[in-house]
Amino acid sequence: MTTTAKSAYWKGVRDAAPFFFIVSPFALLFGVVATEAGLNVFEALAFSVAVIAGAAQFTALQLLQDDAPAIIALVSALAVNLRMAMYSASLTPYLGAAPLWKRAFVAYFLVDQSYGLSIGTFERHRDWSMSQKLAYFFGVVSPVCPFWYVFTVVGALIGEAIPPSLGLDFALPITFIAMVAPMLRSLPHLAACFTAVSASLLLTWLPLNLGLLAAGLLGMIAGAAVELRTMRGHDVAQGEEAEA
Amino acid sequence: MTDRLELWLVIAGLAVGSFGLRFVFLGLVGNRPMPEWLLRHLRYTAVSILPALVAPLVLWPAATGGEPDPARLGATFAALGVGVATRNVFAGLFSGAITLFALMAWLG
Numbered sequence: 001m002t003t004t005a006k007s008a009y010w011k012g013v014r015d016a017a018p019f020f021f022i023v024s025p026f027a028l029l030f031g032v033v034a035t036e037a038g039l040n041v042f043e044a045l046a047f048s049v050a051v052i053a054g055a056a057q058f059t060a061l062q063l064l065q066d067d068a069p070a071i072i073a074l075v076s077a078l079a080v081n082l083r084m085a086m087y088s089a090s091l092t093p094y095l096g097a098a099p100l101w102k103r104a105f106v107a108y109f110l111v112d113q114s115y116g117l118s119i120g121t122f123e124r125h126r127d128w129s130m131s132q133k134l135a136y137f138f139g140v141v142s143p144v145c146p147f148w149y150v151f152t153v154v155g156a157l158i159g160e161a162i163p164p165s166l167g168l169d170f171a172l173p174i175t176f177i178a179m180v181a182p183m184l185r186s187l188p189h190l191a192a193c194f195t196a197v198s199a200s201l202l203l204t205w206l207p208l209n210l211g212l213l214a215a216g217l218l219g220m221i222a223g224a225a226v227e228l229r230t231m232r233g234h235d236v237a238q239g240e241e242a243e244a
Numbered sequence: 245m246t247d248r249l250e251l252w253l254v255i256a257g258l259a260v261g262s263f264g265l266r267f268v269f270l271g272l273v274g275n276r277p278m279p280e281w282l283l284r285h286l287r288y289t290a291v292s293i294l295p296a297l298v299a300p301l302v303l304w305p306a307a308t309g310g311e312p313d314p315a316r317l318g319a320t321f322a323a324l325g326v327g328v329a330t331r332n333v334f335a336g337l338f339s340g341a342i343t344l345f346a347l348m349a350w351l352g
Binding site: 043051052056064073086088100110120172173174175176179183188193197204215216219220 | 250251253255256259262263266267271273274275276278281282283284285290291292295296297298299300303306320323324325327333335336337338340341
């Protein structure tokens with residue numbers, strides 16, 4: 001690694017370090033829940049290594065425990081993970097030029113935390129080279145993903161319920177809020193966020209988590225529309241809006 | 245849940261499916277230029293999908309049986325407010341966590 005790439009890597013590690021304290025308890029919780037659902041340690045670990053996505057893992061496990069058909073568990077968990085395709089698309093302008101095998105590794109390690117920190121940082125450091133961007137991404141991954149596996153095993157070995165009074169359920173929401181807050185820096189970003197939140201609350205009745213995806217798309221449309229309006233002036237925006 | 249085959253089918257299917265979703269654009273589009281209208285929408289992915297994911301969890305947390313909870317609402321406002329003001333992820337995270345624990349302890 002070059003010096004600049006090395007410093008980008010360590011910046012990633014530093015930026016992501018706090019997430020260790022979020023992701024580890026979450027993985028621990030998954031290990032505990034998996035054991036309670038009847039999985040052995042190896043099965044719980046295989047789940048975490050193969051899927052590496054907390055929300056989808058909890059969804060699949062919950063449905064399997066409720067004796068839902070395997071196909072329903074699979075489709076529901078994948079629907080929860082559909083946002084990963086959006087992350088993938090969103091990172092492509094920044095990392096698309098990397099070699100295919102590196103992109104494959106990026107794809108495997110694409111989780112909420114690695115996406116959220118990387119996209120925010122790439123937007124602020126437009127001058128970064130590809131090796132800096134990749135180094136940063138894997139820097140962010142380092143204190144997060146390996147511990148996802150480790151603490152799944154720890155949780156599966158402990159196998160006891162963690163008291164709900166600890167408020168661990170809220171570790172994930174606080175993480176996402178803290179990641180998004182610094183990105184709310186312009187009117188289009190605020191419009192996207194406000195629209196997505198409103199739509200998400202109104203569309204919770206949709207099956208298979210489709211409300212989340214619809215809300216996400218509506219937020220993106222709102223952000224893009226406001227960007228057109230504020231950047232190019234009123235007249236052009238009106239014309240483009242009619243065409244959209 | 246005793247059906248091992250079913251469990252492993254779900255794990256394998258999720259592994260392939262999740263990787264596919266993560267790889268679809270990074271891998272297949274790669275360096276080819278994407279149209280401006282698409283890029284313009286993609287810029288707002290993070291600020292749309294993450295808040296949409298969180299909003300129901302904030303208002304109707306499963307841990308309280310779906311009832312709005314002052315501790316979790318307070319933590320949300322703290323994380324959001326400090327995050328916006330300081331532009332620092334960790335400051336927001338820390339404020340949210342402290343507020344959550346403080347309010348949970350205070351409200352019992």
